[in-house]
Amino acid sequence: MSFLNQALSVALDRRQALLAELHAQGTDCYRLFHGSQEGAAGLTIDRYGPQLLIQSFHESLASDVVPGLIDTVQRHLGLELLPVYNDRSGGNSRIDRQDSVFQASEAALQDGVGHEGGLKYRVRARHAGQDPLLFLDLRNARSWVRQHSAGKSVLNLFAYTCGVGLSAAAGGAREVCNLDFAEGNLAVGRENGTLNPQLPPMQFIQSDYFPAIRQLAGLPVTARRGQKLPAYPRLLPRQYDLVLLDPPAWAKSAFGTVDLWRDYQSLLKPALLATAEDGVLICCNNLAKVPIDEWQEQVLRCAEKAGRPVREWQVIRPADDFPSLDNQPPLKTLVLQF
Structure with missing residues (x-):
C-alpha cells in the first residue's frame, strides 16, 4: 500500500464514529481526507452525496494514484460513488479543468443532490466557479x-x-x-x-x-x-x-x-x-x-x-x-x- 493510500485509510478509520453520526442525522456531505493535517498537504477528498470529489492544489496527482484513492474510499464506505478529480494546482485551474489524469464519467459530472441534516443541496463536481457549491x-x-x-x-x-x-x-x-x-x-x-x-x-x-x-x-x-x-x-x-x-x-x-x-x-x-x-x-x-x-x-x-x-x-x-x-x-x- 502506498504512503498516500495508507494515510487515507488512517483518516477514514478515524472518521468511523463521526460518519455514523452524520449518516444518522441525514448527512452525506463531508470531508474524508484533509490533507494538510493528515499527511498530504494540498490534497482534499470530499463526499457530496453521490459524488466523490478529489482535488489537488499544490501539484497534480499521477494517473495511477487516483484509482487507488477511489478504491480505498469506496471500500471503507461500502458505497460506489461517482468520482471526479479536479487538478487545481495550475494558475488557470478555475477555468481549465481537463481530465488528463482521470477521466470522469458523464454521470459524475451531472448535477446531483447532497444532504445535510435532512436538507437537500445542489451538488456539482465541476462548474464555472472555483469552489464546490457547499462549504x-x-x-x-x-x-x-x-x-x-x-x-x-x-x-x-x-x-x-x-x-x-x-x-x-x-x-x-x-x-x-x-x-x-x-x-x-x-x-x-x-x-x-x-x-x-x-x-x-x-x-x-x-x-x-x-x-x-x-x-x-x-x-x-x-x-x-x-x-x-x-x-x-x-x-x-x-x-x-x-x-x-x-x-x-x-x-x-x-x-x-x-x-x-x-x-x-x-x-x-x-x-x-x-x-x-x-x-x-x-x-x-x-x-x-x-x-x-x-x-x-x-x-x-x-x-x-x-x-x-x-x-x-x-x-x-x-x-x-x-x-x-x-x-x-x-x-x-x-x-x-x-
Whole structure:
C-alpha cells in the first residue's frame, strides 16, 4: 500500500464514529481526507452525496494514484460513488479543468443532490466557479443557525449558495434574506430552496456587499477613491435578529475592498449596526494566517468602538472531519450576542 493510500485509510478509520453520526442525522456531505493535517498537504477528498470529489492544489496527482484513492474510499464506505478529480494546482485551474489524469464519467459530472441534516443541496463536481457549491467546514455553523433561528429575521451576507439561509428557514426563521454579488450563486440558492419545498420561501438580493450593508446600517454609500459610484439596489435601513458575515479572503469592487488580513473592521462595523440590539452576529474569517485569538480580540474591540458591546460570545469550530493539529483551523467562527 502506498504512503498516500495508507494515510487515507488512517483518516477514514478515524472518521468511523463521526460518519455514523452524520449518516444518522441525514448527512452525506463531508470531508474524508484533509490533507494538510493528515499527511498530504494540498490534497482534499470530499463526499457530496453521490459524488466523490478529489482535488489537488499544490501539484497534480499521477494517473495511477487516483484509482487507488477511489478504491480505498469506496471500500471503507461500502458505497460506489461517482468520482471526479479536479487538478487545481495550475494558475488557470478555475477555468481549465481537463481530465488528463482521470477521466470522469458523464454521470459524475451531472448535477446531483447532497444532504445535510435532512436538507437537500445542489451538488456539482465541476462548474464555472472555483469552489464546490457547499462549504463543508461551515456545517457546524449552519447547524447552530438552524437551532437558534426560530421566529427570527435572518440576514445571510456573502450568502454564496445560501446554505446558511436554508438552515435558518429549516429552523423556523420568520424571514430569511440572502445577499450576494453573484447572480450565479443566488441561482443555486434558489435551486436549494426548490429542492426543499417544505420550507418557507427565502428572499434574495444581488448586490455588492458595501452599498447593501451600509444602507441597511443607515450609513452613506461611498465609492473607492478615484472610482465612479456604480448603480446599486436601493434598500431601506433596518436591523435583523440574526446576521451571518462570511466574507471571502479578498475581493475588490468600485465600492470598497474586502481584505480579511488588513481591514476586517470595514466589513464588521456596518454588519454590527445592521444587527438588532438584542440580536446575534455570527462572523467568520477563513484566512489561515490569522490567529484566532488576535482576530477575536479585534472583533470584540471593534464592536465596543461601534457602540455595540458584546454581552456573550462563543467559538464554533469545524467538525472532526476538519482536524487541526495546532488547534488553529483556517475557518474561525465567532457568535456574538448583544
